[in-house]
Amino acid sequence: MARDSDPSAEPEPADPRAAADRTIARQALITGVGLVSCLGEGLDAHWEGLDGFAATGPVVDTTSFPPFPVHPITALEFDRQIPKRGDQRQMEAWQRIGTYAAGVALEAAGIKGNADLLGRMDMIVAAGGGERDYAVDAAILAGLPKADDPGAFLNEHLLSDLRPTLFLAQLSNLLAGNISIVHGVVGSSRTFMGEESSGADAVRIACARIAAGQGDLFLVGGSYNAQRPDTLLHYAMGGKLWKGAPTPVWARQDAGGGMTLGSMGCFLVIESRSHAAARGATPLAHVAAIATDRCRRRPGEAAAVADRQLATLAGQYDAARTAVISGASGVADPTTEERAVLERLGLPVRATGSAIGHGMEPSFLANLAIAAGAVARGRLFAPLELAEAAMEGPLAQALVTGWGHWRGESIALVAAA
Amino acid sequence: MAQDTDHLGRPIVAVTGLGVLTSLGEGQAANWAALTAGTSGIRRISRFPIAGLRTTIAGTVDFVAVDDPSGPALSERLAERVIAEAIAEARIGADGDFPGPLFLALPPIELEWTQRSMLAAAAGANETIGYPDLLRAAAAGDRGAVYERFLFGSVGERLADRFGTKGSPIATSTACASGGTSIQLGVEAIRRGETDVALCVGTDASVNPESLIRFSLLSALSTRNDPPAAASRPFSKDRDGFIMSEGAGALVLESLAHARARGATILGLIEGCGEAADGFHRTRSSPDGKPIVACMRRALEDAGIGPDSVDYVNAHGTSTPENDKMEWVGLTTVFGDRAGRIPVSSNKSMIGHTLTAAGAIEAIFTLLTIRNGLLPPTINYETPDPAIPIDCVPNTARPGTVRHAISNSFGFGGQNVCLVLGAAPQD
Numbered sequence: 001m002a003r004d005s006d007p008s009a010e011p012e013p014a015d016p017r018a019a020a021d022r023t024i025a026r027q028a029l030i031t032g033v034g035l036v037s038c039l040g041e042g043l044d045a046h047w048e049g050l051d052g053f054a055a056t057g058p059v060v061d062t063t064s065f066p067p068f069p070v071h072p073i074t075a076l077e078f079d080r081q082i083p084k085r086g087d088q089r090q091m092e093a094w095q096r097i098g099t100y101a102a103g104v105a106l107e108a109a110g111i112k113g114n115a116d117l118l119g120r121m122d123m124i125v126a127a128g129g130g131e132r133d134y135a136v137d138a139a140i141l142a143g144l145p146k147a148d149d150p151g152a153f154l155n156e157h158l159l160s161d162l163r164p165t166l167f168l169a170q171l172s173n174l175l176a177g178n179i180s181i182v183h184g185v186v187g188s189s190r191t192f193m194g195e196e197s198s199g200a201d202a203v204r205i206a207c208a209r210i211a212a213g214q215g216d217l218f219l220v221g222g223s224y225n226a227q228r229p230d231t232l233l234h235y236a237m238g239g240k241l242w243k244g245a246p247t248p249v250w251a252r253q254d255a256g257g258g259m260t261l262g263s264m265g266c267f268l269v270i271e272s273r274s275h276a277a278a279r280g281a282t283p284l285a286h287v288a289a290i291a292t293d294r295c296r297r298r299p300g301e302a303a304a305v306a307d308r309q310l311a312t313l314a315g316q317y318d319a320a321r322t323a324v325i326s327g328a329s330g331v332a333d334p335t336t337e338e339r340a341v342l343e344r345l346g347l348p349v350r351a352t353g354s355a356i357g358h359g360m361e362p363s364f365l366a367n368l369a370i371a372a373g374a375v376a377r378g379r380l381f382a383p384l385e386l387a388e389a390a391m392e393g394p395l396a397q398a399l400v401t402g403w404g405h406w407r408g409e410s411i412a413l414v415a416a417a
Numbered sequence: 418m419a420q421d422t423d424h425l426g427r428p429i430v431a432v433t434g435l436g437v438l439t440s441l442g443e444g445q446a447a448n449w450a451a452l453t454a455g456t457s458g459i460r461r462i463s464r465f466p467i468a469g470l471r472t473t474i475a476g477t478v479d480f481v482a483v484d485d486p487s488g489p490a491l492s493e494r495l496a497e498r499v500i501a502e503a504i505a506e507a508r509i510g511a512d513g514d515f516p517g518p519l520f521l522a523l524p525p526i527e528l529e530w531t532q533r534s535m536l537a538a539a540a541g542a543n544e545t546i547g548y549p550d551l552l553r554a555a556a557a558g559d560r561g562a563v564y565e566r567f568l569f570g571s572v573g574e575r576l577a578d579r580f581g582t583k584g585s586p587i588a589t590s591t592a593c594a595s596g597g598t599s600i601q602l603g604v605e606a607i608r609r610g611e612t613d614v615a616l617c618v619g620t621d622a623s624v625n626p627e628s629l630i631r632f633s634l635l636s637a638l639s640t641r642n643d644p645p646a647a648a649s650r651p652f653s654k655d656r657d658g659f660i661m662s663e664g665a666g667a668l669v670l671e672s673l674a675h676a677r678a679r680g681a682t683i684l685g686l687i688e689g690c691g692e693a694a695d696g697f698h699r700t701r702s703s704p705d706g707k708p709i710v711a712c713m714r715r716a717l718e719d720a721g722i723g724p725d726s727v728d729y730v731n732a733h734g735t736s737t738p739e740n741d742k743m744e745w746v747g748l749t750t751v752f753g754d755r756a757g758r759i760p761v762s763s764n765k766s767m768i769g770h771t772l773t774a775a776g777a778i779e780a781i782f783t784l785l786t787i788r789n790g791l792l793p794p795t796i797n798y799e800t801p802d803p804a805i806p807i808d809c810v811p812n813t814a815r816p817g818t819v820r821h822a823i824s825n826s827f828g829f830g831g832q833n834v835c836l837v838l839g840a841a842p843q844d
Contacts, residue, residue, distance in 0.1 A: 065552060067556060068552075068556075090699065123694070127590075128569055129525045129526070129527050129569075132527075134547070134548050137533065137548070138545070138546055138547045138548065140530075141533060141534065141537040141546045141551075142542075142544065142545055142546045144530075144534060144537075145537075145538070149466070149468065151465060151466025151468060151626075152466055152468035152469055154466075154530060154626055155466065155467070155468055155469040155470055155626055155630065156468075156469045158626060158627055158630045159469060159470070159471075159630050159633070159634070162627075162630065162631065162634060164634035164635055166631075167631040167632075167634070167635060168699045168700070168829075168830075170525070170527075171525055171590075171592065171829065171830065172525040172569075172590045173525075173590045173591050173592050173595075173828065173829075173830045173832060174699065174829075174830045176591075176694070176830065176832070177699055177829075177830030177831050177832070178699075180694045180695065180696040180830075180831050181696050181697070181698070181699065181831070184696050185694070185696075186693065186694040186695065186696045186708070186831075187693075187694065188692040188693065188694055189591065189692075189694035189830075189831065189832045190589060190591055190598055190602075190692075190832070191589060191590045191591060191832075192587060192588065192589055192590075193523060193525065193526075193569040193570070193588045193589070193590055194568075194569050194570035194573060194574075194586070194587075194588045195568060195569055195570045197570060197585050198569070198570070198588070200585075201585050201587055204585075205587075205602070208606075208609060208611065209605065209609075211609075212608070212609040212610075214605055214608070214609065229548035229549070229551065229552050230527075230528070230548065232552060232555075233536065233548070233551050233552045233554075233555035234528060234555075234564060234567060235564065236552065236555035236556050236558060237536075237555045237558065237559075237560035237561070237563050237564040238558065238560070238561050238564025238565065239558030239559070239561065239564075240558075240564070241556075243556070292584065292585040293584055293585055294574065294577060294584070294585050294586070296578060404570070406565070406568060406570065406571075406574075407570055407574050408570065408585055410585075
């Protein structure tokens with residue numbers, strides 16, 4: 001299709017300067033951010049919440065899902081981004097958080113309501129699944145052991161008790177579906193699944209398509225509701241959750257590690273430099289590099305993946321003016337291994353999970369947004385715990401790491417726009 | 418020799434390996450024989466009790482066993498088997514060392530009643546039980562196998578472990594368009610020059626009580642339970658819903674240049690991909706059919722061919738009243754007067770709706786249609802719908818020369834994909 005025409009099809013410019021100009025034109029810029037978490041809404045709220053974290057302490061709910069603390073989503077006025085109450089009713093919390101964050105990102109990029117741009121905007125959403133009906137589940141679980149015919153009992157109760165529309169609030173691809181309906185993003189719609197890696201791969205593929213001319217304007221994001229017993233029990237079965245008093249990510253490693261989940265939504269408008277310039281958009285930051293990979297996570301394998309990724313980035317950043325925004329989950333093995341890699345790197349590090357929790361699919365996106373915000377400000381926020389060093393000088397670039405709590409190793413380099 | 422780049426100078430994407438498994442059987446040969454004989458794979462559900470259900474039939478895959486049965490376990494096993502078939506045909510890479518990335522269309526994953534009941538029993542609660550009890554039971558943290566099985570990432574990761582695909586595996590869900598999306602992701606990666614080879618897979622093993630009931634509650638399923646083989650009747654006036662089905666399909670995609678250089682047999686081409694999202698409604702398509710039309714037109718434009726070059730349409734053709742009507746509206750808009758003269762058949766009349774896998778499985782069947790010069794029929798076509806004057810290749814397979822075909826996939830949530838598939842170049 002014409003909008004998908006690939007500039008690699010064009011004859012290579014004989015003039016090297018023209019080739020360089022084309023590369024610059026195809027750079028991927030962040031031109032809009034919609035970020036919500038326990039720290040509030042927007043980049044300013046996040047910078048302030050992170051910078052003041054040492055003084056204020058965590059925003060955390062320790063009573064709803066004992067023994068597991070969770071970071072709750074900030075209070076959101078959903079009406080501002082999802083005006084129709086009927087739409088809100090059709091969604092569960094994870095979809096409302098994501099659809100809200102997507103609206104904020106579109107607004108920040110100056111695209112909201114622009115039918116022409118929305119009509120050719122490509123969307124990639126990183127998603128898990130939606131909430132269950134806890135009362136229906138509880139009633140069925142109570143009745144099943146006593147039922148004469150458990151199979152018939154299950155069929156009867158699912159048929160009569162499940163809300164027909166609940167399915168649509170659960171399906172992974174329906175976060176994207178709701179964004180198409182509420183905000184009119186209809187150029188294309190793809191949903192990636194797979195915990196942390198899905199968010200990083202969504203960004204990677206958007207940036208690769210922009211670089212190759214397979215698209216100019218993307219909405220990339222995801223959302224996560226941590227305040228859900230059904231997902232908490234899933235990670236609890238694997239022994240992955242931190243129990244007890246809220247503790248920062250690195251400090252948790254002295255007591256066996258574990259992750260504290262956090263509700264969050266993050267959407268980014270990512271577009272080519274030429275497209276942003278042509279419509280007069282103000283870019284926040286430049287995604288200068290992004291890589292994702294995997295391994296089986298035998299001891300040392302993830303570190304080897306990260307070392308390879310870092311080697312390809314060497315020379316692309318000024319170490320004196322670069323910091324690391326780490327997405328370390330807190331789960332013992334990968335967190336310990338990542339820490340060793342980062343110590344060798346020797347840059348100031350902030351593990352944001354201490355403040356916003358670990359948010360699975362959108363966690364990498366949220367850290368990319370936080371990194372972009374800090375780079376745009378030219379300063380790194382204060383350490384979140386004792387293990388993190390202060391950074392006094394200016395911040396020009398940030399590395400963003402995203403190691404899945406089980407699998408997947410991702411990294412991005414964010415630079416000033 | 419024909420050139421290796423397309424009308425936009427991009428690498429042409431060839432198909433060099435196929436693997437397919439459906440309720441009709443395992444492998445290309447068994448499936449093609451059954452499909453062109455007009456055989457139905459739809460049967461009475463035997464996997465779980467059907468008491469009280471409105472729909473008691475499905476296209477289940479019952480001949481593949483897994484330990485600790487669950488949706489993700491069977492989805493993974495089906496994917497393994499079709500990938501093995503496709504890689505063997507493509508003769509590419511070493512065992513456990515596939516030289517490209519994995520794009521996997523996968524159904525959403527969540528704990529099932531087996532696991533929930535297990536936790537409830539472990540919680541030891543009696544008269545009432547709630548999520549706090551389940552959470553207490555889960556907090557022992559000694560169920561790592563269940564945890565890992567129900568991660569969204571674990572099917573793709575295990576397939577990557579097994580077949581040695583390169584990079585982070587992409588698991589995608591665009592509902593019933595997912596299989597098409599996985600192929601499109603592979604095509605794009607090859608066109609970008611990011612890889613010479615890609616493994617694109619769709620798999621779905623979602624026939625369990627809750628999934629069936631959820632579709633039933635949306636009034637999406639046929640309730641024509643007797644006889645099961647007659648239930649799926651795309652484009653018929655008396656169609657009343659789709660049939661949930663299982664299956665998997667795998668395609669080895671490769672740049673034509675790479676395939677030629679290593680002397681691979683070219684099975685066909687992926688000439689173009691088009692997609693469009695629909696912002697109209699969560700389960701219904703825009704009444705004007707605009708997104709359906711847009712994705713077909715974009716696919717043709719991407720392929721660099723006009724509608725007149727299309728010899729065959731592999732329809733989404735779900736057998737729901739809404740889909741088949743809207744697909745016809747879309748076809749008449751794109752093909753004009755030719756719409757009623759182009760053969761358009763629905764594999765779903767025989768295999769049912771394989772949901773997440775449908776786009777991949779039906780792309781494979783479309784490639785086999787092109788290769789064999791034989792159009793699979795739409796079975797159960799007894800009562801034509803006067804509103805849909807379509808040539809659906811009724812009931813019996815028909816010979817036909819096909820150089821270019823399109824395969825449609827339209828999903829709940831408004832995600833639509835169309836692929837243009839072409840014959841291997843005549844060298």
